[in-house]
Amino acid sequence: MKILRNLSKDRLAAASFILIVVTIVAGILAPYIAPHDPNEVNMRLRFAAPSWEYLLGNDHLGRCILSRLIYGIRPSVLWVLGALFISVLIGAIAGFIAGYFRGKVDFFMMRICDIMLSFPGYVMTLAVVGILGIGLKNILIAFILMKWAWFARVIRTAVMQYVELDYVKFSKVTGMSDIQIIWKHIVPVTLSDIAVVSSGSMGSMILQISGFSFLGLGIQAPNAEWGMMLNEARQVMFSRPELMLAPGLAIIIVVSAFNFLSDALQVALDPKLIRSTNKFQKQEVETEIRGGKIHEYTRS
Amino acid sequence: MLKVDCVEKSYKKGGLFSREKQKILKNVSFECRRGECLGIIGESGSGKSTLGRLILGIEKPDRGTVLFEGKNIQDRKVRVGNISAVFQDYISSINPFFTVEEAIMEPLKGQKEIQSKIDHLLNQVGLDPSYRKKYPHELSGGEAQRVCIARAISTEPKCILLDEATSSLDVSVQTQVLDLLKKLKKSYNMSYIFITHDIQAAAYICDRVIFFRNGQIEEIVKTEHLKDVQSEYARKLLQMIITF
Numbered sequence A: 001m002k003i004l005r006n007l008s009k010d011r012l013a014a015a016s017f018i019l020i021v022v023t024i025v026a027g028i029l030a031p032y033i034a035p036h037d038p039n040e041v042n043m044r045l046r047f048a049a050p051s052w053e054y055l056l057g058n059d060h061l062g063r064c065i066l067s068r069l070i071y072g073i074r075p076s077v078l079w080v081l082g083a084l085f086i087s088v089l090i091g092a093i094a095g096f097i098a099g100y101f102r103g104k105v106d107f108f109m110m111r112i113c114d115i116m117l118s119f120p121g122y123v124m125t126l127a128v129v130g131i132l133g134i135g136l137k138n139i140l141i142a143f144i145l146m147k148w149a150w151f152a153r154v155i156r157t158a159v160m161q162y163v164e165l166d167y168v169k170f171s172k173v174t175g176m177s178d179i180q181i182i183w184k185h186i187v188p189v190t191l192s193d194i195a196v197v198s199s200g201s202m203g204s205m206i207l208q209i210s211g212f213s214f215l216g217l218g219i220q221a222p223n224a225e226w227g228m229m230l231n232e233a234r235q236v237m238f239s240r241p242e243l244m245l246a247p248g249l250a251i252i253i254v255v256s257a258f259n260f261l262s263d264a265l266q267v268a269l270d271p272k273l274i275r276s277t278n279k280f281q282k283q284e285v286e287t288e289i290r291g292g293k294i295h296e297y298t299r300s
Numbered sequence B: 001m002l003k004v005d006c007v008e009k010s011y012k013k014g015g016l017f018s019r020e021k022q023k024i025l026k027n028v029s030f031e032c033r034r035g036e037c038l039g040i041i042g043e044s045g046s047g048k049s050t051l052g053r054l055i056l057g058i059e060k061p062d063r064g065t066v067l068f069e070g071k072n073i074q075d076r077k078v079r080v081g082n083i084s085a086v087f088q089d090y091i092s093s094i095n096p097f098f099t100v101e102e103a104i105m106e107p108l109k110g111q112k113e114i115q116s117k118i119d120h121l122l123n124q125v126g127l128d129p130s131y132r133k134k135y136p137h138e139l140s141g142g143e144a145q146r147v148c149i150a151r152a153i154s155t156e157p158k159c160i161l162l163d164e165a166t167s168s169l170d171v172s173v174q175t176q177v178l179d180l181l182k183k184l185k186k187s188y189n190m191s192y193i194f195i196t197h198d199i200q201a202a203a204y205i206c207d208r209v210i211f212f213r214n215g216q217i218e219e220i221v222k223t224e225h226l227k228d229v230q231s232e233y234a235r236k237l238l239q240m241i242i243t244f
């Protein structure tokens, strides 16, 4: 709750958050919200301009662009979110174990992560698609395989700075089990780090999924996906450039929203800032210090 | 009651692949009796805190054992309710997301009448029950350390290890806390292992004192015989206080 209140102070972050929630809800409720069937071909309406019935116009097969955009949220955002969740979960478990227990487990896990991270991401995804075949599911599998190691790294580092603290030591002394300690003392404080890194990488994952769909490796026609819509619009790029606008803007806006949210979360979740009475005190001190410096300058 | 037997510990020095090890504790043996306050005095870097972590069973000695009433202290079940600790850094000793009452409640899980017990504990360490809802950053150093002490005595342990527990407090608060510790020790009949670099504080509260240097025990003396210590190092430490 405190986090939400902190976020709401930041207008841009609040707007991003609302936009993301609306997008997700729209994706889930797509059949109820979309005005038309996204795959309904109507050649008479080919390249029709926006009208009251088709708010964003029609594409090269006369399909409703708005409906396709709404249905496209599912692969472009929802499935990516799911893949992100799974890879964060795997990464978090690995990271907590490595960071908390240290020693040999840590060494072993980090070498696995090193190996995973030493492959360039795009190449590995292409390789996985090459082995498993084309399709959204396979790209998501490749994402999970590639990304968990990175999350494990980041989460391990976050965990390590907390296990040395005295209140964790005290809990160990009083005979609390490791799982209880992780759950009560480590998870709550690392949650902010996890939220920041996952919202930050969400943007890049959406871009990558759209990129692979653009290349024709992701979701297959006639299903709607933002990257694929861009690809379809590419064929008429010079005669009807406006067709690129809707999917392109959708990608840009959602990715930016995730990035803004990630930045804002970093501030909002900082435990020092959550507990501190207000930010202004800090600023005051800073200006005072600066003022003091200026004072010294003028004297000397 | 608590027996430290030929304990040794070394840490890796340098990078990941370096084989070089630095020996922090060398063959340390002593015993802490029931209801006794045992001081461990040494300069910083002599390995006192390392020894403390081994005594608390949260780190494993390379060689030797730490036994609590004949059982290995590394077993979690041996520690529950029997041993507790107060650390130097009172700021990081309490989870910043916990209130005073949550912090004190933590080791008490599953017990009846926790609410009245918290009031009683706060009373015992000289804090008002209104402190229950405060967060650690709203406390002064002395108050935070009192909360840590309340938390440590909450399970009525047989032994408490205090690692520089009074060292980062002001001198006047220091004596208050030392008096409090003395009082609590009497009413709960606990043993203390009092780790410090401050010989005066140790002399004030301890029954016996161990002089510790470079990971080794130099000498163990009763506090009343502190004046006639044998070893060079202990004499030097005492001398420094007198000249001050």
Ligand SMILES: Nc1ncnc2c1ncn2[C@@H]1O[C@H](COP(=O)(O)OP(=O)(O)O)[C@@H](O)[C@H]1O
Pocket: B011, B012, B024, B042, B043, B044, B045, B046, B047, B048, B049, B050, B051
């Ligand atoms: N976890 C650790 N890893 C490596 N070296 C350590 C570790 N803990 C302590 N040391 C080393 O052990 C020595 C003794 O530290 P410590 O026990 O904290 O001394 P004291 O509490 O007497 O000041 C120091 O030189 C320190 O560098």
Ligand SMILES: [Mg+2]
Pocket: B048, B049, B164
């Ligand atoms: Mg120390």
